[in-house]
Amino acid sequence: MVFKKSVQKFSGKINEVVIGTGEKAIKLGGENAMPFYDFDGNLGERPKVGMEILDIFPDNWIEPLKEMYKDVADDTAKWAQFVEENFNPDFICLRFEGADPNGLDKSVEECADIAKEVAESIELPLVIAGTNNHEKDAKLFEKIAETLDGYNVLLLSAVEENYKSVGAAGGLAYNHKVGAESSVDINLAKQLNILLTQLGVKPEDMVMNVGCAAVGYGFEYVASTMDRIRLAACGQNDKTLQLPIITPVSFETWTVKESIASENEMPEWGNQEDRGIAMEVSTASSVLASGANAVILRHPTSVETINMFIKELLS
Amino acid sequence: MSLTGLDIFKLTPKKNCKDCGFPTCLAFSMKVATGAVEIEKCPHMSDEAVSKLADATAPPMKTITIGKGENEYKLGGETVLFRHEKTFVNRNRFALLLSDSMTDEEIESKITSIKKVNYVRIGEEMRVEIVALKYEKSREKYLDLIRKIKESNLNIVYMLICEDVEVLKDALELVKNEKPIVYGATKENYEEMVDLVKGDELPLGIKANNLEELYSLVADIHKLDYKELILDAGSSSIKEAFDNTVQIRRIALKEEDRTFGYPSIVFANELSKGNKFMEIALTSLFILKYGSIIVLGDIDYTRALPLFALRQNIFTDPQRPMRVEPKVYPINNADENSPVLVTVDFALTYFIVSGEVERSKVPVKLAIPDAGGYSVLTAWAAGKLSGSSIAKFIKESGLDENHNCKKLIIPGKVAVLKGDIEDNLPGWEVIVGTDEAMHLPKFLKELQQEATAV
Ligand code: B12
Numbered sequence: 162m163v164f165k166k167s168v169q170k171f172s173g174k175i176n177e178v179v180i181g182t183g184e185k186a187i188k189l190g191g192e193n194a195m196p197f198y199d200f201d202g203n204l205g206e207r208p209k210v211g212m213e214i215l216d217i218f219p220d221n222w223i224e225p226l227k228e229m230y231k232d233v234a235d236d237t238a239k240w241a242q243f244v245e246e247n248f249n250p251d252f253i254c255l256r257f258e259g260a261d262p263n264g265l266d267k268s269v270e271e272c273a274d275i276a277k278e279v280a281e282s283i284e285l286p287l288v289i290a291g292t293n294n295h296e297k298d299a300k301l302f303e304k305i306a307e308t309l310d311g312y313n314v315l316l317l318s319a320v321e322e323n324y325k326s327v328g329a330a331g332g333l334a335y336n337h338k339v340g341a342e343s344s345v346d347i348n349l350a351k352q353l354n355i356l357l358t359q360l361g362v363k364p365e366d367m368v369m370n371v372g373c374a375a376v377g378y379g380f381e382y383v384a385s386t387m388d389r390i391r392l393a394a395c396g397q398n399d400k401t402l403q404l405p406i407i408t409p410v411s412f413e414t415w416t417v418k419e420s421i422a423s424e425n426e427m428p429e430w431g432n433q434e435d436r437g438i439a440m441e442v443s444t445a446s447s448v449l450a451s452g453a454n455a456v457i458l459r460h461p462t463s464v465e466t467i468n469m470f471i472k473e474l475l476s
Numbered sequence: 477m478s479l480t481g482l483d484i485f486k487l488t489p490k491k492n493c494k495d496c497g498f499p500t501c502l503a504f505s506m507k508v509a510t511g512a513v514e515i516e517k518c519p520h521m522s523d524e525a526v527s528k529l530a531d532a533t534a535p536p537m538k539t540i541t542i543g544k545g546e547n548e549y550k551l552g553g554e555t556v557l558f559r560h561e562k563t564f565v566n567r568n569r570f571a572l573l574l575s576d577s578m579t580d581e582e583i584e585s586k587i588t589s590i591k592k593v594n595y596v597r598i599g600e601e602m603r604v605e606i607v608a609l610k611y612e613k614s615r616e617k618y619l620d621l622i623r624k625i626k627e628s629n630l631n632i633v634y635m636l637i638c639e640d641v642e643v644l645k646d647a648l649e650l651v652k653n654e655k656p657i658v659y660g661a662t663k664e665n666y667e668e669m670v671d672l673v674k675g676d677e678l679p680l681g682i683k684a685n686n687l688e689e690l691y692s693l694v695a696d697i698h699k700l701d702y703k704e705l706i707l708d709a710g711s712s713s714i715k716e717a718f719d720n721t722v723q724i725r726r727i728a729l730k731e732e733d734r735t736f737g738y739p740s741i742v743f744a745n746e747l748s749k750g751n752k753f754m755e756i757a758l759t760s761l762f763i764l765k766y767g768s769i770i771v772l773g774d775i776d777y778t779r780a781l782p783l784f785a786l787r788q789n790i791f792t793d794p795q796r797p798m799r800v801e802p803k804v805y806p807i808n809n810a811d812e813n814s815p816v817l818v819t820v821d822f823a824l825t826y827f828i829v830s831g832e833v834e835r836s837k838v839p840v841k842l843a844i845p846d847a848g849g850y851s852v853l854t855a856w857a858a859g860k861l862s863g864s865s866i867a868k869f870i871k872e873s874g875l876d877e878n879h880n881c882k883k884l885i886i887p888g889k890v891a892v893l894k895g896d897i898e899d900n901l902p903g904w905e906v907i908v909g910t911d912e913a914m915h916l917p918k919f920l921k922e923l924q925q926e927a928t929a930v
Pocket residue numbers: 343344345346349372373374375378379380382383413797817818819820822824825828829849850851852853854855856857858885886887888889909910911912913914916
């Protein structure tokens with residue numbers, strides 16, 4: 162036998178979706194191969210790395226991060242500027258933890274004002290994350306879509322329970338991007354994408370969050386769901402799944418024991434900050450290897466590491 | 477690569493003697509091709525023909541055994557490229573690099589790390605399985621290093637990284653019986669290397685400058701009739717290592733070319749150039765994408781917690797979640813006066829929760845209803861964990877009648893079930909627990925103090 166590279170050409174291609182405006186706008190997707198398999202085809206746009214900030218002071222975050230943001234985190238716009246200037250991620254994810262009805266329950270008007278201030282203070286594209294309370298999120302995204310008209314943000318996310326309101330506001334009434342969120346299942350992802358397109362949202366205005374878990378916490382389902390989605394989208398040319406994937410890695414990895422156990426509680430485990438970064442980095446590289454086109458991270462060291470990881474794999 | 481009846485016919489002696497019970501060699505060959513008859517039924521086949529056939533019908537990727545006794549592991553033997561098709565069978569193994577150019581202190585500290593990072597997660601022991609011992613400078617120091625490892629009583633597989641056959645001979649005198657991996661066959665030294673390992677059938681690691689050269693090196697080694705191989709994917713760049721690892725696996729499984737039907741080895745330590753978080757990112761990548769042995773620069777909990785956990789996740793059966801038996805589990809010598817804590821029968825959840833309860837040292841009865849083997853929120857969302865199913869389980873398990881302490885702690889993530897359970901279980905006080913199990917020890921201790929204060 163003679164040596165021959167194994168090449169697999171795919172007929173399907175992931176849609177290209179633009180978030181943000183101006184020079185710093187980003188484009189996701191465009192690939193027709195499995196992640197980083199450039200021997201098979203075109204890898205499209207470089208996967209993007211965003212950073213998470215909150216609308217409230219990050220009381221639940223680890224000490225070193227609170228320390229780093231202590232002078233800016235009371236003012237969300239300043240915090241966003243700080244992140245843009247110091248870490249220059251591809252985008253900023255503003256997460257409205259303060260809007261949670263089980264927490265501070267801030268009004269949607271107040272939230273929209275904050276979103277506006279942030280959008281005006283930075284050039285980076287914005288991803289807006291909600292509270293996980295479907296009713297509140299529907300109202301929150303409606304209001305923010307209106308207030309941020311023209312900024313082309315990504316609303317994260319529309320779920321089965323509220324896709325009509327979120328889709329109509331973000332994708333129809335105003336020109337934003339809509340994130341379709343499903344729970345680690347290819348059929349659920351497909352179904353929600355179809356529902357949103359039937360509502361009239363254009364495929365190039367949509368991305369998917371197909372679910373996430375920290376490594377060690379049911380991550381195998383996440384990896385396999387992404388594998389299957391990419392194989393169906395590119396291999397079987399399934400148009401309903403040809404959407405870029407965004408994965409909010411930090412939302413999952415900073416709540417598990419490995420990241421939150423203090424050094425007093427687990428003395429043998431060593432430095433807590435390092436453990437948190439390690440969980441974030443491991444989960445992020447794993448979802449990127451499984452097909453994510455963008456990840457949301459929290460720690461600057463994770464952002465730096467993952468950027469380097471992507472660069473090396475694309476070089 | 478399956479053989480046709482005609483392929484097999486070419487290998488027969490073509491005598492048509494009927495000793496096999498078939499009228500002609502061709503008829504016999506046709507039957508063999510379908511798998512209905514064994515080739516051994518023909519007493520006149522040459523050894524060469526039999527071995528050719530065995531090769532042709534062997535699985536596409538060979539299973540290689542490394543180590544001995546307690547420290548024996550299997551590598552390779554995979555049949556699919558994606559785990560949703562079929563379970564990945566042999567998990568990757570982690571190796572830690574030590575070399576004779578390291579100071580005694582450095583070596584000691586790494587040995588200590590290997591001993592320290594050794595814990596159980598969901599019933600599985602998590603630790604580095606291989607020491608990769610690299611020959612860099614002096615033969616004496618190298619042999620000392622091996623002796624040091626032997627004396628340290630590590631439960632571990634040896635991998636000797638050395639291209640000098642003379643040094644290897646001495647090294648093997650020390651660890652030959654442990655079925656070590658001998659790494660370092662190149663196109664320059666492969667004949668001597670094969671000679672060295674053949675008698676004991678030791679797994680041989682081989683490397684080349686690029687994939688094409690690696691391919692012809694394997695072919696050359698095949699000509700010497702040696703097949704206990706592990707392939708180095710290359711470490712000149714991250715991209716090269718990734719491309720090659722994927723290609724090796726794919727050429728074996730998809731193109732069914734057994735030249736590359738072997739486990740691979742990736743030096744994440746070298747690729748990450750001393751950057752620990754990069755090493756974690758790369759090791760995660762190669763856990764998912766086909767690294768059979770992954771070499772690390774060091775081990776600590778920062779690396780181990782995500783990496784071992786990821787590996788454990790990926791190498792599970794995709795069809796069946798790991799479950800534990802639904803029943804009542806007493807922990808910390810719990811009796812009828814201990815509080816009852818509800819969780820689900822998903823093995824991951826059970827092990828996390830029971831581990832935390834043990835850590836609290838508070839006696840607790842862990843009540844596990846049938847929740848379909850799902851995590852708390854999955855079970856709840858799927859309708860397999862509800863107020864009535866919990867209440868029903870408490871009644872049927874006898875806890876309602878025979879248990880004095882009528883305190884029922886439920887997972888914080890399903891706080892909404894409180895009212896429902898109380899309606900279905902008169903006499904019980906339903907207490908909403910913490911969201912994360914790791915806060916359980918504090919929570920349980922406080923509960924215990926309250927109880928004794930009353
Ligand atoms: C893997 C996964 C699956 C796997 C199942 C894996 C399994 N065996 O459970 C699959 C893909 C099959 C699946 C399916 C579904 N899933 Co699912 N899944 C997940 C995922 C990604 C991880 C779950 C996990 O393994 N967690 C780890 C375990 C250890 O967590 P846990 O059991 O909650 O335990 C922790 C705590 O609760 C606590 N704890 C546990 N017990 C106790 C007890 C006490 C007393 C206390 C104090 C604490 C405590 O300790 C643990 C560690 O802190 C999550 C999202 C996520 N990131 O969490 C979604 C998620 C749970 N799934 C969800 C859904 C909706 C579903 C489906 C219903 C989707 C559908 N419509 O089909 C189905 C249901 C199943 C079905 N009908 O077949 C939703 C639930 C939404 C909600 N809030 O209700 C989630 C949150 C995803 C999402 N964001 O939408 N899922």
